[in-house]
Amino acid sequence: MSYDLAKLPIQSLLRPISEAAVALARLDERIARSPVGEGFLERGHFHEAHASLWVDGELVHLEDLVLHDALRDIRAPTHELTIARDILKTRRRIAAHPPGWALSAQGLASLRGQAWPAASLGGDGEGVPDGSVEVSDAWAGVREVEDPDNDGLGDAFAAIDAVLARSGAAIEEAKKPGRVKNAPEKDPFVYDLDWDEDERLAEWQAVLARAQDLPPVCQAIVALDAWNEIAVLQHAPWLGRLLAASVLREGGVTTGTHLAAINLGLKAIPVDRRRHRDRETRLLAISRALTIAAETGLKEHDRLVLARQMMMRKLEGRRTSSRLPELVDLVMARPLISAGMVAKTLEVTPQGARRIVQELGLREMTGRERFRAWGIL
Numbered sequence: 001m002s003y004d005l006a007k008l009p010i011q012s013l014l015r016p017i018s019e020a021a022v023a024l025a026r027l028d029e030r031i032a033r034s035p036v037g038e039g040f041l042e043r044g045h046f047h048e049a050h051a052s053l054w055v056d057g058e059l060v061h062l063e064d065l066v067l068h069d070a071l072r073d074i075r076a077p078t079h080e081l082t083i084a085r086d087i088l089k090t091r092r093r094i095a096a097h098p099p100g101w102a103l104s105a106q107g108l109a110s111l112r113g114q115a116w117p118a119a120s121l122g123g124d125g126e127g128v129p130d131g132s133v134e135v136s137d138a139w140a141g142v143r144e145v146e147d148p149d150n151d152g153l154g155d156a157f158a159a160i161d162a163v164l165a166r167s168g169a170a171i172e173e174a175k176k177p178g179r180v181k182n183a184p185e186k187d188p189f190v191y192d193l194d195w196d197e198d199e200r201l202a203e204w205q206a207v208l209a210r211a212q213d214l215p216p217v218c219q220a221i222v223a224l225d226a227w228n229e230i231a232v233l234q235h236a237p238w239l240g241r242l243l244a245a246s247v248l249r250e251g252g253v254t255t256g257t258h259l260a261a262i263n264l265g266l267k268a269i270p271v272d273r274r275r276h277r278d279r280e281t282r283l284l285a286i287s288r289a290l291t292i293a294a295e296t297g298l299k300e301h302d303r304l305v306l307a308r309q310m311m312m313r314k315l316e317g318r319r320t321s322s323r324l325p326e327l328v329d330l331v332m333a334r335p336l337i338s339a340g341m342v343a344k345t346l347e348v349t350p351q352g353a354r355r356i357v358q359e360l361g362l363r364e365m366t367g368r369e370r371f372r373a374w375g376i377l
Helices: 010-032 037-055 062-069 080-096 105-111 154-174 196-212 216-230 241-249 262-267 279-312 324-333 340-344 348-358
Strands: 133-137 142-146 371-377
Touching: 010 037, 010 133, 010 216, 010 279, 037 062, 037 080, 037 262, 037 279, 037 324, 062 080, 062 371, 080 105, 080 241, 196 216, 196 262, 216 241, 216 279, 241 262, 262 279, 324 348
Parallel strands: none
Antiparallel strands: 133 142
């Protein structure tokens, strides 16, 4: 289907997109200057993944998503929870890359799970330069970089580099048109075989290219509506909302690692407006959702600031050598902490970590006696 921009209701959109741009810019400026900015952004990823499932008609508990991401599940993960984690990881990847990465051919291929040459060693900007190895701590949410030469593993990693280079060459060969015909067919029970995602994606990119002269907020609104109308991907409609947030980021409406929480705003819009047959109604609904998302973000930011102030009051009269101020900073930066994380960050014993956590009065999230976790969502 063709998405026509010739009859775009610009006059009706002028005021809503202006209000949305002002609200988003105000939130972005507040985050940039806030002592809880890092914690706000990290929690925003979880809230947005949770809201994205809600918009698509599914439901997961926010606490379950936080625990699942930390590998501290208290029950068997559901299919919906797995999708929510995929959304969470994708949003983090987009936020960690430069603003234009997600909308580039390389970024789109990576986000869709397609092969890209030398993707495993920084070919798409995800790896660590100079042959270093990136070690991800899923529980602590901390990324560290280790030098392989320090452990005498240079030869081993050189061999791995050679294998990856050969894999990249094989991927290039597989991407040639002659090899595509011989590729295994998709399961008809899972995929609609007449659904050409590449063609639909090309059509969506053409719409985005024609909208380049519009204001960034209007571009994002059109990009999201076009994604939904064209129905680009069969099993990942949520990716379009992340790409719309990337349009705002690339246009300078939001800066740094801040991705607009579009799903939080869409939750407040009735479904009959979001999916209305009239395009003007849909576009107005999306623009209103952006404004609501920014207002909700400001309220969440104020809540975190108040929580930090309440915890700081418990530090009055403490010794100057107390580790509680460092614990407060850690709690505000992460939605969930464990005794091991506290012990590693504050350089105390696990017993000491549990004791100072109790002094701060944090809420225990798992309901277990062992492998416990605390935090404020």
